[in-house]
Amino acid sequence: MTQHRSGPEQARPLANVETTQAEAGGASTDGSAPLVEVEHLKVFFPIKSGLFFDREVARVHAVNDVTLSIAEGETMGLVGESGCGKTTISRAIMRLVDSTEGAIRFRGQDVTHAGRRRMEPLRREMQMVFQDPFASLNPRKRVGQIIGLPLRLHGSERKEIEPQVRELLARVGLHKEHVNRFPHEFSGGQRQRIGVARALALEPRLIVLDEPVSALDVSVQAQIINLLDDLQDDFKLTYLFVAHDLSVVRHVSDRIAVMYLGKLMEVSPAEELYTKPIHPYTSALLSAIPIPDPEENRRRERMVVSGEPPNPINPPSGCVFHTRCPRATDVCRTVEPPLARYPNGHLAACHHPMNVSPEEVKATEKDRTSPLSAGDELPAASGANGSGLGDGH
Amino acid sequence: MATDPLADQAALQGREAWEQEAERERAHGVGPWRLALRRLRRNKVALAFGLLFVLLVACCVAAPLWADRVAHTGPNENHLSDTIRVGGETKNVVGLDGIPIGPTWRGEFFLGADSNGRDIMVRLLYGGRNSLLVGISAALITTILSIVLGLIAGYSHGASDAAVSSLLDILWSFPVVILGVALGVALALDGVDIGPFSVSEDSLLIPIFVIAIAYVPYMARPLRGQVLSLREREFVEAARAQGAGPLRIMFTEVLPSLTSTILVFSTLLIANAVLLEAALSFLGAGIRPPNPSWGTMIDDGVDRISTAPHLAIVPGAMLVLTVLSLNVLGDGVRDALDPRANVRLEH
Numbered sequence: 001m002t003q004h005r006s007g008p009e010q011a012r013p014l015a016n017v018e019t020t021q022a023e024a025g026g027a028s029t030d031g032s033a034p035l036v037e038v039e040h041l042k043v044f045f046p047i048k049s050g051l052f053f054d055r056e057v058a059r060v061h062a063v064n065d066v067t068l069s070i071a072e073g074e075t076m077g078l079v080g081e082s083g084c085g086k087t088t089i090s091r092a093i094m095r096l097v098d099s100t101e102g103a104i105r106f107r108g109q110d111v112t113h114a115g116r117r118r119m120e121p122l123r124r125e126m127q128m129v130f131q132d133p134f135a136s137l138n139p140r141k142r143v144g145q146i147i148g149l150p151l152r153l154h155g156s157e158r159k160e161i162e163p164q165v166r167e168l169l170a171r172v173g174l175h176k177e178h179v180n181r182f183p184h185e186f187s188g189g190q191r192q193r194i195g196v197a198r199a200l201a202l203e204p205r206l207i208v209l210d211e212p213v214s215a216l217d218v219s220v221q222a223q224i225i226n227l228l229d230d231l232q233d234d235f236k237l238t239y240l241f242v243a244h245d246l247s248v249v250r251h252v253s254d255r256i257a258v259m260y261l262g263k264l265m266e267v268s269p270a271e272e273l274y275t276k277p278i279h280p281y282t283s284a285l286l287s288a289i290p291i292p293d294p295e296e297n298r299r300r301e302r303m304v305v306s307g308e309p310p311n312p313i314n315p316p317s318g319c320v321f322h323t324r325c326p327r328a329t330d331v332c333r334t335v336e337p338p339l340a341r342y343p344n345g346h347l348a349a350c351h352h353p354m355n356v357s358p359e360e361v362k363a364t365e366k367d368r369t370s371p372l373s374a375g376d377e378l379p380a381a382s383g384a385n386g387s388g389l390g391d392g393h
Numbered sequence: 394m395a396t397d398p399l400a401d402q403a404a405l406q407g408r409e410a411w412e413q414e415a416e417r418e419r420a421h422g423v424g425p426w427r428l429a430l431r432r433l434r435r436n437k438v439a440l441a442f443g444l445l446f447v448l449l450v451a452c453c454v455a456a457p458l459w460a461d462r463v464a465h466t467g468p469n470e471n472h473l474s475d476t477i478r479v480g481g482e483t484k485n486v487v488g489l490d491g492i493p494i495g496p497t498w499r500g501e502f503f504l505g506a507d508s509n510g511r512d513i514m515v516r517l518l519y520g521g522r523n524s525l526l527v528g529i530s531a532a533l534i535t536t537i538l539s540i541v542l543g544l545i546a547g548y549s550h551g552a553s554d555a556a557v558s559s560l561l562d563i564l565w566s567f568p569v570v571i572l573g574v575a576l577g578v579a580l581a582l583d584g585v586d587i588g589p590f591s592v593s594e595d596s597l598l599i600p601i602f603v604i605a606i607a608y609v610p611y612m613a614r615p616l617r618g619q620v621l622s623l624r625e626r627e628f629v630e631a632a633r634a635q636g637a638g639p640l641r642i643m644f645t646e647v648l649p650s651l652t653s654t655i656l657v658f659s660t661l662l663i664a665n666a667v668l669l670e671a672a673l674s675f676l677g678a679g680i681r682p683p684n685p686s687w688g689t690m691i692d693d694g695v696d697r698i699s700t701a702p703h704l705a706i707v708p709g710a711m712l713v714l715t716v717l718s719l720n721v722l723g724d725g726v727r728d729a730l731d732p733r734a735n736v737r738l739e740h
Contacts, residue, residue: 094634096630096633096634116636116638119636120636123634123635123636127634127635128631128634130627130630130631131627132627135626135627135628136627136628136630136631137628137631138628138632138646138649138650139425139628139650140425140649140650140652141649142424149632149635149637150635150636153635153636153637153641154636182423182424182425184425185423195631198631198635
């Protein structure tokens with residue numbers, strides 16, 4: 001199966017960027033190969049209508065050319081407003097939705113279009129925790145059956161399952177005796193612990209966390225996040241942590257990717273994103289985090305973005321954020337900005353970056369993970385007419 | 394460990410109280426079924442009517458006992474020229490003017506005789522056997538077919554859904570009775586003979602099959618709708634993420650959530666199937682005379698409704714009792730399983 005990496009499916013998208021294939025190949029031979037690679041992934045949902053035969057009348061551009069990689073043991077935070085495609089990426093990685101274009105690789109194996117049989121051995125290594133702990137547990141099943149299902153699916157004997165389930169329950173902070181209970185007998189936080197135990201059952205490498213705490217009370221959120229943190233240390237887990245709220249991912253993530261309307265806006269080491277947001281959209285998201293201290297709240301400079309995100313059926317031309325961006329100029333409307341490389345592996349797709357020095361802007365290069373449709377205009381070039389560099393302090 | 398395992402509850406209640414409560418139900422969680430049973434047990438009316446239905450079934454099952462031990466006659470035995478002694482005087486079972494005897498309230502001809510001199514009580518019990526047998530078997534077949542079709546159509550998008558759904562729509566577009574009469578007459582004309590599988594024209598299998606087919610869309614369509622919404626639920630997606638195949642998901646994840654609907658539906662279906670059987674038999678497309686059934690008995694009785702009204706009223710009353718008891722029981726089961734559910738057989 002590992003031979004698949006040179007298969008025709010992913011050779012095609014790679015051919016567009018000459019250096020990529022060599023780099024990816026080189027990286028996977030040493031130990032630091034990324035666990036998950038998403039390359040130029042596009043997921044479009046067709047909108048069908050018609051009297052007798054369904055014709056495709058439009059497409060929702062849920063994920064529109066995103067390139068990401070997650071290293072083993074890393075926590076990648078993925079944030080954005082609802083509808084920006086972050087959940088769709090996580091589902092595409094789990095093969096719950098079909099990708100339209102691009103490639104998804106797990107440990108170097110192309111799984112973009114893998115069927116159920118081919119995914120079966122990989123399911124052991126990738127699991128998912130769902131957003132809504134009320135909807136993600138079958139109300140008709142006992143906790144033992146819910147947590148035991150992945151074990152049964154992957155060939156454990158019936159007898160072995162129950163002790164394992166008890167162990168898992170204890171590990172996520174529930175009573176061992178809870179095996180025979182039903183989901184409705186638990187609180188939201190406890191149910192999410194059951195969801196975590198189910199994801200943990202097969203001792204996977206990767207756990208995709210799809211807004212695991214956004215349905216929970218704030219006090220319970222902290223408990224679940226601490227639990228996830230402990231489990232990561234104990235089991236050497238890799239997380240893809242999807243959230244719509246930057247304050248939640250701050251403490252758990254190593255790197256954070258910010259998405260808007262199906263595209264990556266900024267990818268940054270976690271702390272740096274909060275101290276030095278480059279993309280205006282990130283800055284707007286940070287301004288939306290409430291600060292409990294009113295003094296401090298009044299002092300901070302807030303970047304407020306009004307309105308709703310545009311319709312993903314027909315995304316704006318150029319930079320997708322230009323319709324709401326206070327810094328947008330003509331170039332933003334026509335040229336899609338590439339992901340430009342800044343120090344510390346910080347990437348941002350903006351013609352008018354914030355919080356960067358003129359030297360840093362001058363030194364940027366177009367990163368190979370940029371969307372294929374992006375132009376070659378780097379911020380430095382547009383900086384010559386003053387609008388980009390003027391804010392770079 | 395950094396987190397307190399029980400902090401969720403401990404914050405709300407005293408730890409001790411929670412522990413006691415937990416101890417009681419810890420060993421075996423209280424599942425949705427047990428909760429439903431508790432609720433049903435509180436609904437005395439539904440239970441009473443459920444008991445009535447069980448009693449009716451038991452009586453009909455015991456029909457041969459009454460026939461042999463009490464009435465000393467069979468359901469199809471004519472006593473046109475016989476006489477019996479009632480209250481010291483001798484009476485013709487069927488009078489010279491053709492009017493049959495009314496209820497004697499004794500072993501023989503307990504509820505009187507019909508115009509052929511057959512014992513109505515015996516026929517009522519044997520007829521009930523047939524009616525209930527047809528009704529219950531038809532409801533069972535409808536239920537099984539509906540589950541399979543509903544799951545297939547609801548869970549699989551695309552061609553199989555389109556095929557099953559349009560088939561159901563076509564069936565659904567015919568009024569039940571018209572479809573039943575058409576199928577019943579067509580099949581009963583000279584039986585069914587397909588290869589090794591042959592059914593004689595007076596077999597009970599024909600009305601069972603006809604009624605089962607006629608009601609499939611009324612159950613399969615709502616089930617399909619429910620499956621459509623269930624398949625988008627996160628727990629189904631979770632099962633897929635763990636690698637469960639479509640069959641396993643249909644039968645172990647989706648089906649358990651359908652059971653309450655299925656249970657309520659099949660109770661109501663038995664009532665409707667018994668009614669449809671009566672209607673078809675009344676129209677001559679169901680159970681063939683001289684085999685008794687409540688429908689054929691009403692058919693026999695309507696001709697003499699002015700002179701011997703008990704001929705039609707007695708089987709009609711049985712029909713009403715059966716349908717009523719099943720409907721009340723079905724409503725009770727529905728309330729117990731899911732008070733918000735809106736499960737109805739709509740024609």
